[in-house]
Structures are given as structure tokens and as C-alpha cells.
Amino acid sequence: MAGVAFDDARPRAGLVHERWRAREAPDGDFIMFGDGSLSVMRLMRFSPADRLHDPRAQQWSWWELLRATAWTPTDWTDVDTTFATSTHAGSRALAGEASQHGSIGWVALTRDDDENTLEWLAISCSSNPFADVTLDDTAVTATSTLGRIWTFPRDAPQQVRITEDPDYPWHCPAGPADPAP
Numbered sequence: 001m002a003g004v005a006f007d008d009a010r011p012r013a014g015l016v017h018e019r020w021r022a023r024e025a026p027d028g029d030f031i032m033f034g035d036g037s038l039s040v041m042r043l044m045r046f047s048p049a050d051r052l053h054d055p056r057a058q059q060w061s062w063w064e065l066l067r068a069t070a071w072t073p074t075d076w077t078d079v080d081t082t083f084a085t086s087t088h089a090g091s092r093a094l095a096g097e098a099s100q101h102g103s104i105g106w107v108a109l110t111r112d113d114d115e116n117t118l119e120w121l122a123i124s125c126s127s128n129p130f131a132d133v134t135l136d137d138t139a140v141t142a143t144s145t146l147g148r149i150w151t152f153p154r155d156a157p158q159q160v161r162i163t164e165d166p167d168y169p170w171h172c173p174a175g176p177a178d179p180a181p
Helices: 013-021
Strands: 025-026 030-033 037-044 059-068 076-078 081-088 091-097 105-111 118-124 130-135 139-144 148-153 161-164
Touching: 013 025, 013 030, 013 118, 025 030, 025 118, 037 118, 059 161, 081 148, 091 130, 091 139, 105 130, 105 148
Parallel strands: 081 130
Antiparallel strands: 025 076, 030 037, 030 118, 037 059, 081 091, 091 105, 105 118, 130 139, 139 148, 148 161
């Protein structure tokens, strides 16, 4: 798991907020929480046997592998490109791209205060950037440029649900195929 080591027993809340203000996140697939804890995540893609190489047929899941209450960061990546923000009831959701590589997307939930105090930040190496975000009482919903909608429960973002974006250009509603020319 690039980006962190689990050999230090000290909580990292101060470091988390310092890095968030600098717009940095651990390099990898993680959810970094404002209390200093960290969820290590893994993106899984499943395809039907007859459509293994068709991204339109894929079902995605982002699973929590482990939750660390103490960890040592080894690599950080910039999460300084913000494409979308949304506010609701004293909170703000932000979404964007990590400058390290175009496949890295991130979503954050903060308090809508002067410091944008971090509640949590999710970063995925394979999501692609998140170009849109909405926020309501129960969820942060972010849409990636890869045609996936990630719905993060506000209080348990590690239980994210990923669905296909029906407005993505390659989305084809069920029905007969177009005849060949």
C-alpha cells in the first residue's frame, strides 16, 4: 500500500488538517478522516464473461480493506485542482483532480467555515477526476469524467456506492442495437 506505513501508534489529526490546508492527500486509494484515521480502499471492477473488455458493462465497487487509527504518511499527492463545489446546511463538498496523474480523482467533505475544516477526503487512483459534486443531508454525490457516479454516505464514506452515469456519452439505454450501415 503505497503512501502510508502502519508502524507508528500516534493519531494524525493535526497532520491531516495541515496537509488538507496545503491541498495534499496520501498517494493511493484512501479515505482520510479529519480525526486522523484512514481507510485503505480498493477499486474492483466486475464484468460479465461475454463483455470482459467493455467498460460499459462493468460494475464498480470501492471496498474498505482496513481502517487505521494511526499511520505514517510516506507519499503525498496534490489535490489542488477543484472542478466542483456544493454547499448544504453548514457543510461543503469539493471534487477535482490530483495534479500527479489524470486518472486520480478526489472528493472531500468539509465544514463550510473559514478554514474549510476537513471531515473526510476520498482519493482514488483510477476513478478519473470528479467534475461534478452535490451535497444533501445524507450523501455527497460526485460524478467522474469516466462515466461513474460515486455516492458517499456523509457519515460513512467508506460505504460508497458506484453506479453508471446515465448522461455519460457512451451510455446506451437497453433496447435493440442500431443496424449496421
